[in-house]
Amino acid sequence: xxxxxxxxxxxxxxxxxxxxxxxxxxxxxxxxxxxxxxxxxxxxxxxxxxxxxxxxxxxxxxxxxxxxxxxxxxxxxxxxxxxxxxxxxxxxxxxxxxxxxxxxxxxxxxxxxxxxxxxxxxxxxxxxxxxxxxxxxxxxxxxxxxxxxxxxxxxxxxxxxxxxxxxxxxxxxxxxxxxxxxxxxxxxxxxxxxxxxxxxxxxxxxxxxxxxxxxxxxxxxxxxxxxxxxxxxxxxxxxxxxxxxxxxxxxxxxxxxxxxxxxxxxxxxxxxxxxxxxxxxxxxxxxxxxxxxxxxxxxxxxxxxxxxxxxxxxxxxxxxxxxxxxxxxxxxxxxxxxxxxxxxxxxxxxxxxxxxxxxxxxxxxxxxxxxxxxxxxxxxxxxxxxxxxxxxxxxxxxxxxxxx
Numbered sequence: 334x335x336x337x338x339x340x341x342x343x344x345x346x347x348x349x350x351x352x353x354x355x356x357x358x359x360x361x362x363x364x365x366x367x368x369x370x371x372x373x374x375x376x377x378x379x380x381x382x383x384x385x386x387x388x389x390x391x392x393x394x395x396x397x398x399x400x401x402x403x404x405x406x407x408x409x410x411x412x413x414x415x416x417x418x419x420x421x422x423x424x425x426x427x428x429x430x431x432x433x434x435x436x437x438x439x440x441x442x443x444x445x446x447x448x449x450x451x452x453x454x455x456x457x458x459x460x461x462x463x464x465x466x467x468x469x470x471x472x473x474x475x476x477x478x479x480x481x482x483x484x485x486x487x488x489x490x491x492x493x494x495x496x497x498x499x500x501x502x503x504x505x506x507x508x509x510x511x512x513x514x515x516x517x518x519x520x521x522x523x524x525x526x527x528x529x530x531x532x533x534x535x536x537x538x539x540x541x542x543x544x545x546x547x548x549x550x551x552x553x554x555x556x557x558x559x560x561x562x563x564x565x566x567x568x569x570x571x572x573x574x575x576x577x578x579x580x581x582x583x584x585x586x587x588x589x590x591x592x593x594x595x596x597x598x599x600x601x602x603x604x605x606x607x608x609x610x611x612x613x614x615x616x617x618x619x620x621x622x623x624x625x626x627x628x629x630x631x632x633x634x635x636x637x638x639x640x641x642x643x644x645x646x647x648x649x650x651x652x653x654x655x656x657x658x659x660x661x662x663x664x665x666x667x668x669x670x671x672x673x674x675x676x677x678x679x680x681x682x683x684x685x686x687x688x689x690x691x692x693x694x695x696x697x698x699x700x701x702x703x704x705x706x707x708x709x710x711x712x713x714x715x716x717x718x719x720x721x722x723x724x725x726x727x728x729x730x731x732x733x734x735x736x737x
Contacts, residue, residue: 344623
């Protein structure tokens with residue numbers, strides 16, 4: 334039997350760990366149940382940190398962990414899923430094609446930045462969506478002091494006033510000071526078509542965010558979106574033109590395109606609708622998890638968000654349940670009633686909220702310490718030691734934030 338996992342992000346990593354844990358508990362050998370993980374590289378990109386400087390350092394190796402728990406790593410990019418034949422076709426690094434069969438499939442392909450068809454967006458914007466994107470932005474920022482101090486060289490526009498946009502924008506004043514030197518006068522401007530900053534976070538946290546932006550000197554232009562980009566800067570839907578050589582696009586994400594090959598219902602973000610066990614209804618043998626899935630967190634109408642916090646726990650339940658079906662043991666319905674957010678605010682600290690209503694619990698330096706612990710400890714892979722790695726993947730304990 335083979336359990337195949339596509340994706341080595343947070344959901345894919347925990348799916349592999351959790352499936353291996355259940356296999357171990359049931360005393361089943363890797364020969365009887367092969368667990369295979371497909372990804373271009375055996376590396377976890379620590380995507381929630383890509384707004385930081387030195388993005389090239391924000392990866393964690395997975396091969397030793399996978400070997401410690403007897404999970405097979407298959408290098409390649411999944412290109413075609415045939416759910417009737419129960420096969421996945423891969424493109425390998427050597428340019429060849431390879432087909433793998435599966436008895437259960439976990440789609441953990443994550444999400445991608447949504448880039449609408451705005452004139453000039455593809456040619457004149459950066460992002461912090463992927464490792465390559467973040468490295469390209471960092472190199473560009475470091476090249477700015479060598480350019481003529483005209484045409485908005487010292488201005489950065491961040492498109493999007495949500496979680497990612499705010500974290501990128503509040504980190505930039507410090508990053509730009511390191512690059513340009515103390516005393517430099519740079520501008521960071523958040524542009525968002527909504528009438529208020531952080532629209533999804535609600536009114537409770539907003540004063541904390543607005544105070545942090547004022548402290549850092551980050552400007553906002555709200556109620557207007559970006560209509561076009563060119564080499565001279567951006568033009569807003571209001572008609573205003575901002576001269577800049579640096580636009581960071583952070584306005585929304587969608588499930589990775591591979592989910593479209595699963596013949597099932599999807600939401601507006603391209604996520605596959607799943608049942609409480611994270612199965613894709615009507616498609617035998619297929620589970621979806623992380624940013625690829627729209628899953629209910631509880632019985633009162635809350636659904637998992639496209640976030641690391643939900644992806645890790647969803648991955649653990651998907652891995653457990655896919656393995657459980659093959660091993661003939663009961664599945665565990667996914668649930669994640671507790672929910673917190675921790676928003677980095679650069680040199681202004683951080684903001685920590687609890688509950689779906691996002692009640693403010695910590696701000697400033699206290700919240701910053703928690704954010705740094707999350708970013709440097711909690712979201713990294715476990716040690717490459719078999720017992721510790723398997724123990725880390727109990728679905729009921731993964732990303733349990735009920736203590737906050």
